[in-house]
Structures are given as C-alpha cells and as structure tokens.
Amino acid sequence: MSDTAFVPPDLIRSQFAQAMSDMYRTEVPLYGTLMELVAKVNADTLAADPALAAQLLRSGERERLDLERHGAIRVGTAAELAMLRRLFAVMGMHPVGYYDLSVAGVPVHSTAFRPIEADALSRNPFRVFTSLLRLELIENESLRAHAAQILARRQIFTAGALELIERHERDGGLGREQAGRFVAEALETFRWHGDATVSLASYRALSDAHKLIADVVSFHGPHINHLTPRTLDIDAAQAEMQRRGIDAKAVIEGPPRRRCPILLRQTSFKALEERVRFPGEGGAAQAGTHTARFGEIEQRGLALTPKGRALYDALLAQARDDDGAGSTGHDYDRRLAAAFATFPDDYETLRREGLGYFRYALTDAGRADPAAVADRKSVV
Ligand code: NI
Numbered sequence: 001m002s003d004t005a006f007v008p009p010d011l012i013r014s015q016f017a018q019a020m021s022d023m024y025r026t027e028v029p030l031y032g033t034l035m036e037l038v039a040k041v042n043a044d045t046l047a048a049d050p051a052l053a054a055q056l057l058r059s060g061e062r063e064r065l066d067l068e069r070h071g072a073i074r075v076g077t078a079a080e081l082a083m084l085r086r087l088f089a090v091m092g093m094h095p096v097g098y099y100d101l102s103v104a105g106v107p108v109h110s111t112a113f114r115p116i117e118a119d120a121l122s123r124n125p126f127r128v129f130t131s132l133l134r135l136e137l138i139e140n141e142s143l144r145a146h147a148a149q150i151l152a153r154r155q156i157f158t159a160g161a162l163e164l165i166e167r168h169e170r171d172g173g174l175g176r177e178q179a180g181r182f183v184a185e186a187l188e189t190f191r192w193h194g195d196a197t198v199s200l201a202s203y204r205a206l207s208d209a210h211k212l213i214a215d216v217v218s219f220h221g222p223h224i225n226h227l228t229p230r231t232l233d234i235d236a237a238q239a240e241m242q243r244r245g246i247d248a249k250a251v252i253e254g255p256p257r258r259r260c261p262i263l264l265r266q267t268s269f270k271a272l273e274e275r276v277r278f279p280g281e282g283g284a285a286q287a288g289t290h291t292a293r294f295g296e297i298e299q300r301g302l303a304l305t306p307k308g309r310a311l312y313d314a315l316l317a318q319a320r321d322d323d324g325a326g327s328t329g330h331d332y333d334r335r336l337a338a339a340f341a342t343f344p345d346d347y348e349t350l351r352r353e354g355l356g357y358f359r360y361a362l363t364d365a366g367r368a369d370p371a372a373v374a375d376r377k378s379v380v
Pocket residue numbers: 070071072129226228296
C-alpha cells in the first residue's frame with residue numbers, strides 16, 4: 001500500500017472526536033442541551049462583537065470553534081495507559097505535561113493527549129486529559145490488593161482496536177476502511193457501562209477509600225466523564241444554564257470577566273446520579289447509583305508568560321484571602337474583580353509588559369514597507 005492511501009491522523013482524530021461527542025450526547029442528554037446552548041451563545045457573541053469575529057477568523061479559530069472540545073478519562077493500570085498512548089498516536093495525539101494531583105488529595109497523576117504541531121492543532125485541537133490511578137496511595141492493604149486483582153482481570157480495548165493499532169504501527173498508517181473501523185472500535189473503550197464489575201459491598205469499600213477509586217476500579221472501562229465545548233462568553237453561558245434550571249456550579253472558576261480574557265475560565269453542571277447494576281454475590285444483581293459524569297464549559301483566553309502567571313497567582317490568592325477563609329464563598333465575584341483591577345486589561349499593555357504570549361503577522365502597512373519585507377523571501 002502506498003503512503004498516499006493512508007488517512008491523515010488529523011482526519012481520524014476529527015472523526016473520533018465527533019463520534020465521541022455523538023455517543024456522549026446519547027449517554028448524557030444534558031450534554032446535548034449544553035452543546036446547543038454554547039452554539040447559541042457563540043453565535044450571539046460573534047454577531048455582537050465584529051472585532052472578535054475578525055480576530056478568530058484571522059487566527060483560523062472561527063472554523064474550528066464548534067469542533068473544539070476536551071474530554072477526560074481515568075485508567076487503572078500502567079499497562080492500560082501504555083496502550084492508550086499507542087491508541088491516541090493513531091490519531092496524532094501525544095502525551096503533553098505531567099500533573100501530580102495527589103497534592104490536591106486526589107490519588108492520580110495525569111497527562112493530556114493532544115496534537116503538538118501548530119497545523120494539527122488548528123485542524124482539530126481535540127485533547128483528552130488522562131489520569132492514572134495510584135493504587136499505592138490506598139492505605140488499606142487488603143483493599144489495595146483487591147483493587148489490583150480486579151483491574152488485572154479486565155481488558156478495556158476491543159480485539160479489533162488492538163489489531164488496528166498494531167497494523168498502524170507496522171504499516172505506518174490506516175486506509176479508509178481501516179480508519180473507519182478503528183474509530184468505531186476505539187470508541188468502545190470510552191463507553192459508559194451501567195453494569196459494574198464488582199459487588200455493591202466492594203464498590204462501597206472502594207468508594208469509602210476515595211470516590212474516584214471506585215469510579216476507576218468498578219467498571220468495564222474508562223468511561224468518558226466529561227466532554228467540554230468552548231464558549232466565547234462563559235458568563236452568558238452560565239446565566240443561560242441557570243435560566244434553564246440546569247444545576248450549575250455557583251462560581252465560574254479562574255480569572256474574573258475581562259475585556260481581554262486570560263488563561264481559562266470553566267464552569268460545569270453537577271455530576272449526574274446514574275443507575276448501576278452490581279453483580280450480587282449469589283448471582284442476583286443489586287441496584288445502586290454512581291456519580292461521575294458531568295458537563296463542563298470553558299472559555300479560553302491569552303496564554304500567560306511566567307511573569308503573567310506569577311501576577312495571576314498572586315491576585316487569585318489575594319481574592320481568596322480577603323475574607324480570611326481562603327474560600328470562594330460569599331461575595332467572591334466582587335473580591336475577585338477587585339483583586340484583578342491591577343492586572344492590565346488591554347492587549348497593548350499586556351504585550352509591552354511581557355505578561356502574555358502573542359503571535360505576529362505582517363499587516364498591509366508592513367507589506368507596503370520595503371524595509372519590513374526586505375529580508376523575507378516571499379510575501380503572501
Ligand atoms: Ni475538563
């Protein structure tokens with residue numbers, strides 16, 4: 001087979017992200033509501049702000065806006081994570097970054113699988129935040145051994161997915177029919193299963209150690225636990241969630257609302273209580289519930305330099321400390337806005353003071369100036 005017959009990894013990733021979104025919409029209907037709400041907020045925002053619309057068009061973000069999302073999963077063993085790395089590689093996604101969440105009291109460490117090259121990112125920036133359970137952080141020795149035993153028995157990949165991953169590595173790509181099959185087979189790993197693999201008593205013991213341990217260990221595979229679209233106005237999206245009676249978090253996480261958005265702002269609706277069938281010791285199933293899956297929205301802003309990030313951290317800490325409780329409780333929005341009054345809120349100052357990262361492109365004036373183009377071989 002010639003190389004030209006291979007489907008580009010960017011295209012497989014786009015097909016997979018779409019398939020995952022369709023699946024999650026069926027599993028969690030409220031996610032469909034969220035997608036619809038975000039699409040409307042984005043359309044309204046672009047209509048009301050032509051400068052923003054022009055900026056997104058220039059940076060190539062306008063086209064991908066409705067495709068853009070990230071998801072999150074949790075796996076139980078190093079072998080599962082290693083195979084996931086190979087699975088994501090088929091779609092041009094590679095592990096970036098390391099996050100030790102045990103410092104926040106969560107017994108996992110994580111990375112994000114995503115495209116790396118600018119071209120690939122602009123085609124489809126789909127990324128999957130992936131956490132690996134750290135069994136060694138379960139203090140109770142017999143519970144730890146029990147969890148390890150359960151995880152050792154499961155296979156989270158279909159035989160078809162494994163075969164196609166190997167074929168991709170051997171041949172250097174997948175043809176059209178194989179790529180279609182790969183998307184369908186890979187999707188199975190992330191599907192929700194309403195039947196647990198452990199008894200209700202085991203589930204409760206695991207859950208008592210940490211809710212997240214039960215979520216990873218008790219099921220057939222790493223069900224996607226949220227899939228997050230990108231909004232251009234998270235305050236409007238939050239207000240609309242509340243208007244529709246969706247059980248949204250009280251506070252938007254991250255920086256306050258600004259003219260020039262920075263970093264990331266996120267909000268979500270609370271995890272759903274879902275029915276689960278637990279196998280009974282004697283054969284008869286027991287009914288129970290599990291909460292893990294939720295709906296999240298994000299608004300992305302300017303990436304900050306280390307200098308900008310240090311200022312951000314200091315102001316955030318100040319907002320949280322102002323009531324002496326280090327909390328995000330009473331009056332938090334006002335305190336946050338007050339603390340961030342000293343963070344410059346126009347792009348020119350942000351750029352001049354080296355607080356954020358910027359991309360430079362030649363303007364019409366620059367193109368007309370021979371001195372500006374003298375050392376460029378070609379001007380488009
Ligand atoms: Ni997320």
